[in-house]
Structures are given as structure tokens and as C-alpha cells.
Amino acid sequence: MQRSGGGKTRRSKRRAQAAVPADLQVFLQALREISVTERTLATNERHQLRNAGAEAAEHGVPLSELIEQHLTRTWRSWTTLPGVESADNAEAVKKVGEAVFRAAEDAVSELTKGYEETQRWTMRTEESLRREFIDDLLAGRDVGQLAERAERYGLRLAGQNVVAAAWAPEPFVTSGTATSNVQAAMSLRFSSRHVLVAAREGLLVCVVPHDLGGAPEEFARQVGEVVGRSARWRVGVGQPQSGPGGAARSFEQARNALDLADRLELGERFVKAADLLVYQVLLRDSAALGELVTAVLEPLRGARGGAERLVETLGVYFASGRVTTATAKALGVGVRTVTYRLGRVRELTGYRADDPAQAFTLQVAVLGARLLAWPQRKSAP
Known part of the structure; x- marks a missing residue:
């Protein structure tokens, strides 16, 4: 009983046979001479076999099918080779076999080289096209052709x-x-x-x-x-x-x-x-933001040790929900230290961090300072 998949297998093999490059026929002609002279493959024959491998890769023929077809045609031609037909003893047949199988092995090597070289070139080309597309896509170039x-x-x-x-x-x-x-x-x-x-x-x-x-x-x-x-x-x-x-x-x-x-x-x-849209909004008018930072926080430069420590304390204080104990824990200092620093901010700027209305102005100014790298800069832009 024939298995149901047999028909599909035969059709697949017929397609593979049809796709085998014509240059592969050169090898079958060479075998006839090799069986008589026992020579190796010539340079032009090797070149044509590489071309056959490259052509198979271009047409999408799997390498395994290409080699299978090559070996199948080789053994099928065995009984018709002149050297085999003229051999009159086992030793003569052995010498012919050695020459033919050596040529078949060399042919597989050349087919594989041609196939893999083409595959590598195709992959490099595809990767180059892909990189070029991504560059154009992310830069917004060649918009008309991108789709x-x-x-x-x-x-x-x-x-x-x-x-x-x-x-x-x-x-x-x-x-x-x-x-x-x-x-x-x-x-x-x-x-x-x-x-x-x-x-x-x-x-x-x-x-x-x-x-x-x-x-x-x-x-x-x-x-x-x-x-x-x-x-x-x-x-x-x-x-x-x-x-x-x-x-x-x-x-x-x-x-x-x-x-x-x-x-x-x-x-x-x-x-x-x-x-982060709120920060984008602030940065859209960086000049106005800089004026706010300067107007509100510039007096902190007069604090002993500079403004950095007080600005950091304000940032952590607002991030902690304006809770002094949480701020102290986050900064690794005592609650009294946090209270003292907030007091210095009030003294120098006139803004109270614990007053909702004034705290909002302070918080926006602190965010602006971070966005504009203040107070590292001598003045906000």
C-alpha cells in the first residue's frame, strides 16, 4: 500500500529537479571523461559548478535538495559511464569508482561554496537595505516611498x-x-x-x-x-x-x-x-522658565554651601508629598535638618514650602532648575 504522502514527495522532487541549474549538466558530461582518464575536475568545471550553486541559491532551491539531485544524477549515470562499461575486471571498476566519487565530492564542495557565497551576499544586501530603510524611517527621509x-x-x-x-x-x-x-x-x-x-x-x-x-x-x-x-x-x-x-x-x-x-x-x-508632557510644556518656553527659576531660586545662592543642597531638599520634599519625616528618611538626615533647610528657603526666597499656593511656585521653579541644570549654570537662560 502506498502512503498518502508519496504523491506530495514525488511532486516536491520533480519541482526540485526542474529547478536544478543547467550548469550542473556540465558535471555529468565531465564524469564521462573522468571515468576513462581518472582525472580531477578542471578549473572551468569547478567554476561552472560554483555558478550552479549560486543559481540554485538565487532561485530558492534548498541546498539539501541541490546536493541530493547532484548525487542522484551521479549514481544514475554510473552504469552508462564509458569507463565503467569498458572495465574488464574488479580492479578497473574500483579505480573508476575512486575517480568518480572523488569528482562527486569535489563537485559538492564547489556547489556548496557557490551557494553559500550567494547567500552571504544576499544577506549582506538585505541587511544593508534594512538599515537604509530604518535610517530613512527614523529620519523622516524619502517619505513618498517609505510606505x-x-x-x-x-x-x-x-x-x-x-x-x-x-x-x-x-x-x-x-x-x-x-x-x-x-x-x-x-x-x-x-x-x-x-x-x-x-x-x-x-x-x-x-x-x-x-x-x-x-x-x-x-x-x-x-x-x-x-x-x-x-x-x-x-x-x-x-x-x-x-x-x-x-x-x-x-x-x-x-x-x-x-x-x-x-x-x-x-x-x-x-x-x-x-x-512627561508637563515637562515638555515647561520647556517650550525655556526663557520664561529661566526667568521663574532666577526670580524664585537665585537668592539660594547666598546660602552657606550654595544652593544645591537646598534645591535637592525641596525636590525630595515635594516628591515625598510634603512630608518632612519621609523627606528626612529619603535624604538620610534628621527631621530637624529638613525643617531647618525649609526655613532657610523661606528666609532667602520669601516662599513657604508648606503653603499650598507658594509651594506650587516653588515646585515648578525646582522642576525648572533641574530641566535647565541650575544652579550649575551661573544663571538660567
Whole structure:
């Protein structure tokens, strides 16, 4: 009884046979002469076999099928080879066999070299095209052609996409182990047709569809795995954006989120641009913000030891919900020290940190100071 899968197997083999390059026929002709002269493959024959391997790779013929076809045709031609037909004893047949099998082995080597060289070239070309596409996508270049090129990578620019950007002390590079490991992990988790990971400007960038739930968080987790949980790193996430220029806008937001988180010295590893909008609003009029910082906090420069310690105390005080005991614990000082410092702020600036209305002005000024790197700068811009 014939197995039900037999027909499919035969059809697959017929397709493989049809796809075998014509240059492979050269080897079968050479075998006829080799069986008589017992010579090795000539240089031109080796070159043609490499071409056959390259052609098979270009047409998508699996290497295993190519070699199978080569060996099948070799053994099928055995009984018709002139050297075999003319052999009159076992020793003569043995010599012919050695020459033929040596040639078959050399032919497999040449086929494989041609196949693998073409595959490597194809992979390098594909990777180059991919990097070029990601560069154009994140820079917003060639917008008119981006949508068409995006289809190659499974991105729908008409839909919403999100960009996450990871920072670490050691810049990410295209050929780096960290980059390739995160890319492989994300492709395995979500399919390479939906996720683009690449190094850009020292950051590791991930572009994903907005509806691919959990992808930015998984990207951050993988970054932590390759960089090290105890190391310094952070991931910023832009807002969902649509259209050919959407990825560039989301990438800019992700970078801004990283910059703001660094300025504000946030402890979070994962920061979203949407959660930092209030700081963006403050920075949109940096001149006015600078005037506020100068007007409110400049007198603190007159404190013994400078303004830094008092500004830090105010920042922790507001972050602790204006609770002096929590502030003292966070700073590692006594409650009386916190009370004293808040008193000095009141004396120097005229603003009370425990008064709701005045505290709001102080808090915005402290946020502005952190955003504008004051008091390290001699005056706010």
C-alpha cells in the first residue's frame, strides 16, 4: 500500500529537479571523461559548478535538495559511464569508482561554496537595505516611498506605530552582540515581520505597531537582559504616530523622554513620553522658565554651601508629598535638618514650602532648575 504522502514527495522532487541549474549538466558530461582518464575536475568545471550553486541559491532551491539531485544524477549515470562499461575486471571498476566519487565530492564542495557565497551576499544586501530603510524611517527621509518600502518589513505606516529607544553607557552599534541578541529575541517573540530593531546614534531602537501589545515592555526587558539588570540603562517610549513620518516623530519623542529622564534624574528604567508632557510644556518656553527659576531660586545662592543642597531638599520634599519625616528618611538626615533647610528657603526666597499656593511656585521653579541644570549654570537662560 502506498502512503498518502508519496504523491506530495514525488511532486516536491520533480519541482526540485526542474529547478536544478543547467550548469550542473556540465558535471555529468565531465564524469564521462573522468571515468576513462581518472582525472580531477578542471578549473572551468569547478567554476561552472560554483555558478550552479549560486543559481540554485538565487532561485530558492534548498541546498539539501541541490546536493541530493547532484548525487542522484551521479549514481544514475554510473552504469552508462564509458569507463565503467569498458572495465574488464574488479580492479578497473574500483579505480573508476575512486575517480568518480572523488569528482562527486569535489563537485559538492564547489556547489556548496557557490551557494553559500550567494547567500552571504544576499544577506549582506538585505541587511544593508534594512538599515537604509530604518535610517530613512527614523529620519523622516524619502517619505513618498517609505510606505511602499515598509511593506517589505511588515510595517503598515498608515496605522499607528511606536518607537522605543534604549540608552546605556556603552553605545549600541549595528554589529554589536547586544544589538543582535535583542533583535533575535524580539523577532522570536513577536515575529520579524512586525518588529524592527536597529542601532542608531548610539541608541538601540525598536519600531513596532501600536496594537502589538507588550512589545515596548518586552523590548525594555530584553535590553535589561543584555546590558545587565544592575547596570545603568533606560528605555524611552514615544507616543503612537501614524503616517510615513510617524516613526520619526515617535523616535524624537522617545529621545526627548530619555533626555528629560536624565535631566530630572528619574529612577524609572522605562519612561513614556506621554507621562512627561508637563515637562515638555515647561520647556517650550525655556526663557520664561529661566526667568521663574532666577526670580524664585537665585537668592539660594547666598546660602552657606550654595544652593544645591537646598534645591535637592525641596525636590525630595515635594516628591515625598510634603512630608518632612519621609523627606528626612529619603535624604538620610534628621527631621530637624529638613525643617531647618525649609526655613532657610523661606528666609532667602520669601516662599513657604508648606503653603499650598507658594509651594506650587516653588515646585515648578525646582522642576525648572533641574530641566535647565541650575544652579550649575551661573544663571538660567
